[in-house]
Amino acid sequence: MKIAQFKDATEYVWLVADHLFRLGHGGSPPQRQFVADADEAHQLALSGACAVVGMSLDDVVTCSLANHEKAPEITTFYGVLRGFLSLCAEAAVPDFKSLRGRVVAIDTYTGYASALFEILEKQGLECETDFRVALAGATDLRFAKLLQGDFSATLLGAPFDLLVQEQGFHSLATVLEALGGYQGVVFSAHRCWLDNNASTARHLTGVFANALIWASLPQNGPTLLQILGRGLPDSTSATTVARIADRLFGTRSEFCPDGALCRSDLRGVLRLYAKYRKVDLRTYDLAKVIDQRFLSLI
DSSP: OEEEEOSSHHHHHHHHHHHHHHTTSSOOOOEEEEOSSHHHHHHHHHHTSSSEEEEEHHHHHHHHTSSSTTGGGEEEEEEOBSOOEEEEEOTTOOSGGGGTTSEEEESSSSTTHHHHHHHHHHTTOOBTTTBEEEEOOSHHHHHHHHHTTSOSEEEEETTHHHHHHHTTOEEEEEHHHHHSOOOOEEEEEEHHHHHHOHHHHHHHHHHHHHHHHHHHOGGGHHHHHHHHHHTSOTTOOHHHHHHHHHHHHSTTOOBOGGGOBOHHHHHHHHHHHHHHHTOOOTTOOGGGGBOTTSOOBO
């Protein structure tokens, strides 16, 4: 099957799954179609052009509220990661106050934009008053544009946050440090597709979970470094590859164990969604977009 997703930390689990499958040690992973931005993810999710779309929970909420005939069909059935997001800045921006008058990039005003704006507001910085906003696409695209100087700072997901740090950029904060918790990527699909393809959905999540477990085992560390190295720029140092492996799969990993969603992370998404989109969610029932046949809430 095919899955549409961002080229973020999710992909590095699939690279492990690809490796295990070639060795005959795991089920077949999906083909991946990388999206350029959240708007493309929304279009694919709502149209059903791709059965499963990996996008942030914020994006799932946006799709469920859309003026689209398939909006009521949108559901999430597996939690992928809580964040892996760092606010990365150029060397000329050593602290938050140095962002005044500069350009900060986001994908679109959906996704993680609300988390970014909240982090900056906590530091006394107001959007479009203290800094300007640029729409720059998905995290891998923002990574490249940050390196070429198109803007001064942006949220980057792993491994791109560590890759830019290797190039002299630095992290001002992480989402988990600043907000305490925020649900990131989930797998989403149409309810009717899940009803008719439950075994396929369970195969997908099973392959993902098994690859995640394998990657976290210390005895697989040397092979893991080789797998990750093949998925990173050739110039990436061995030290940075090791840091990326630890960040993704070490004891402080931000992947969701067994696909579980944390209630406090969900509340954080809804709170910031309402605040920065100016949408009244007091009667919004998030439970209606979570299919608990495949995941648990903690």
